[in-house]
Amino acid sequence: MITFLQNVLDALSLGSLYALTALGIGLIFGVLKLINFAHGDFITFGAYALIIPSSADVAQVLVGGWSWELLIPTVCIAVIAIALASDYLVFRPLRGASPPTLMAASFALSYVIQNAIMVIYGARPKSVNLWPVLGDQTHVGPLTIPNLNLVTIAVTLALMVGMTIVLRRTSVGIQMRAAAEDFRMARYLGVRADLVIGLAFVISGALAAVAALLLVAQTGSLTQTMGQPIALFAFIATVVGGMGSLAGAVVGGFVIGAIVIMFQAYLPPDLRAFRDAFAFAFVILVLVAKPSGLLRAKGLVERV
Amino acid sequence: MLKVEGLEVRYGRLTALRGVSLHVERGETVCLIGPNGAGKSTLFACIAGGVSATHGSVTLDGKRIAGRRPEQIARSGLSLVPEGRNIFKTLTVEENLRLGAFMAKDRESIQARLDEVMAHFPRLAERFRSSAGSLSGGEQQMLAIGRALMTGPRIMLVDEPSLGLAPKIVDQVYEILMSLRDEKALTLLINEQSSKRALRHANRIYVLRSGEMRLEGRAEDLQDGEAVMRAYFGFDERREVGEAAQ
Ligand SMILES: Nc1ncnc2c1ncn2[C@@H]1O[C@H](COP(=O)(O)OP(=O)(O)OP(=O)(O)O)[C@@H](O)[C@H]1O
Ligand SMILES: [Mg+2]
Numbered sequence: 001m002i003t004f005l006q007n008v009l010d011a012l013s014l015g016s017l018y019a020l021t022a023l024g025i026g027l028i029f030g031v032l033k034l035i036n037f038a039h040g041d042f043i044t045f046g047a048y049a050l051i052i053p054s055s056a057d058v059a060q061v062l063v064g065g066w067s068w069e070l071l072i073p074t075v076c077i078a079v080i081a082i083a084l085a086s087d088y089l090v091f092r093p094l095r096g097a098s099p100p101t102l103m104a105a106s107f108a109l110s111y112v113i114q115n116a117i118m119v120i121y122g123a124r125p126k127s128v129n130l131w132p133v134l135g136d137q138t139h140v141g142p143l144t145i146p147n148l149n150l151v152t153i154a155v156t157l158a159l160m161v162g163m164t165i166v167l168r169r170t171s172v173g174i175q176m177r178a179a180a181e182d183f184r185m186a187r188y189l190g191v192r193a194d195l196v197i198g199l200a201f202v203i204s205g206a207l208a209a210v211a212a213l214l215l216v217a218q219t220g221s222l223t224q225t226m227g228q229p230i231a232l233f234a235f236i237a238t239v240v241g242g243m244g245s246l247a248g249a250v251v252g253g254f255v256i257g258a259i260v261i262m263f264q265a266y267l268p269p270d271l272r273a274f275r276d277a278f279a280f281a282f283v284i285l286v287l288v289a290k291p292s293g294l295l296r297a298k299g300l301v302e303r304v
Numbered sequence: 305m306l307k308v309e310g311l312e313v314r315y316g317r318l319t320a321l322r323g324v325s326l327h328v329e330r331g332e333t334v335c336l337i338g339p340n341g342a343g344k345s346t347l348f349a350c351i352a353g354g355v356s357a358t359h360g361s362v363t364l365d366g367k368r369i370a371g372r373r374p375e376q377i378a379r380s381g382l383s384l385v386p387e388g389r390n391i392f393k394t395l396t397v398e399e400n401l402r403l404g405a406f407m408a409k410d411r412e413s414i415q416a417r418l419d420e421v422m423a424h425f426p427r428l429a430e431r432f433r434s435s436a437g438s439l440s441g442g443e444q445q446m447l448a449i450g451r452a453l454m455t456g457p458r459i460m461l462v463d464e465p466s467l468g469l470a471p472k473i474v475d476q477v478y479e480i481l482m483s484l485r486d487e488k489a490l491t492l493l494i495n496e497q498s499s500k501r502a503l504r505h506a507n508r509i510y511v512l513r514s515g516e517m518r519l520e521g522r523a524e525d526l527q528d529g530e531a532v533m534r535a536y537f538g539f540d541e542r543r544e545v546g547e548a549a550q
Binding site: 174177178185187188193 | 352354374375384386390392393399400402404406407452455
């Protein structure tokens, strides 16, 4: 029972990371019908923003050494900047292009960001010790919980609640939901395309920044491809949850997190190395049973 | 107030509109009729900025709007109720309505518009907090019109308001449209499948077929319906346009 509860906490923590990332991907998909594979590289970029650019083997922290009140906004601004720049330089010229074209462009962007990081920072992994206090554990009765897990879950929950309030209660939020459902109709009603798209990249960038910080705190290392596996799982989460549904992206993120952790914990030891393969097989089963995802998106039609 | 001249629209190799001209004067109700695939929805979408033209001009009160973005056109006082309504199903009725009014600045004017729409559509007031996806077809049509009204338009383009609705509901929709015309002096351009209905409600009629304007005339001059039928089905291609317009 105790181990099971420990596993549940691990699942929630991993699911949180996937959910944050899936939400960032889902938001951009909702508004632009763009599956942004560079989202993982936004995360990588946010992680590298902590250190001084140099190809030396030992990383010198700059932003990473600041107090969290300064560090978090700075990393958010850095990632938001690259997200907006990506939109301006890559996706804006392709407005109206087909989804496959957009997706190919995002692959190219992903590759460019990764290589730029490699050129500037060198190809070797670097270690960064961010927020060592999160490495401690808290004891709750018989449970031993890593502080990082608690923080990850709490931060994700807070962001979800915040996002929900923004999307439900504010004028821009309602405009974003409308645009995600039927972009053209929203524009016929005077909703500004630039505002909605810009805001989607801002929120998506901020979510990537938070994911980056949580990831660095967890792994303590930087590599040029560190954001990719999360982005891949998060992308699958958006599909499982129902492409185009924001709530679906979050649910999908937690489902994938739970699947991965539970396979890790309960598969026979010999098979644990194939955990991801089992997880993907499970995803395929879900999609066979519910091809449009767990939470079906309602507004995916576009025509005159 | 609205003037379309020599409009051409293409989808790839298909030319959906060829040299189409049309005008709507302030306070008028104009009906556009034509068979399926004639290009009526394309014309409406193009006027509202959702589809771009390869040739021609569209002006609203003398100002060029062709080539402008849909949101800019909406802000200059033209509102489109598209074919199939395009209700935001994941939003509530209230959110759908408010969405139309975000360009209005102050709360009071938004509330005033909301009250006015409620007065015209009591059914929407009853379903105010429901999900818009749960509305019936007729209610969705009312919501689409109400939502367009929230933008505070001077001219409203309504694409096939009768699509998929029972005749009794269609009558209700027209009753509301006509009361809006009378009370708010709203200028209307309506795409209507039934020429009978068009002749009953419109001041003037246009007939579009295969991407070309075949007939224009005052409703009172076309009441026997024969010229309209000929233009609609294309039995006689000779100069009806000039004849009926005199
Ligand atoms: N998005 C699109 N891409 C390609 N072709 C299109 C598109 N929309 C419409 N068409 C084509 O353009 C022509 C005109 O279509 P449109 O929808 O404007 O006709 P309509 O008069 O509104 O017809 P209906 O009475 O059936 O609504 C048709 O041949 C249609 O197949
Ligand atoms: Mg049509």
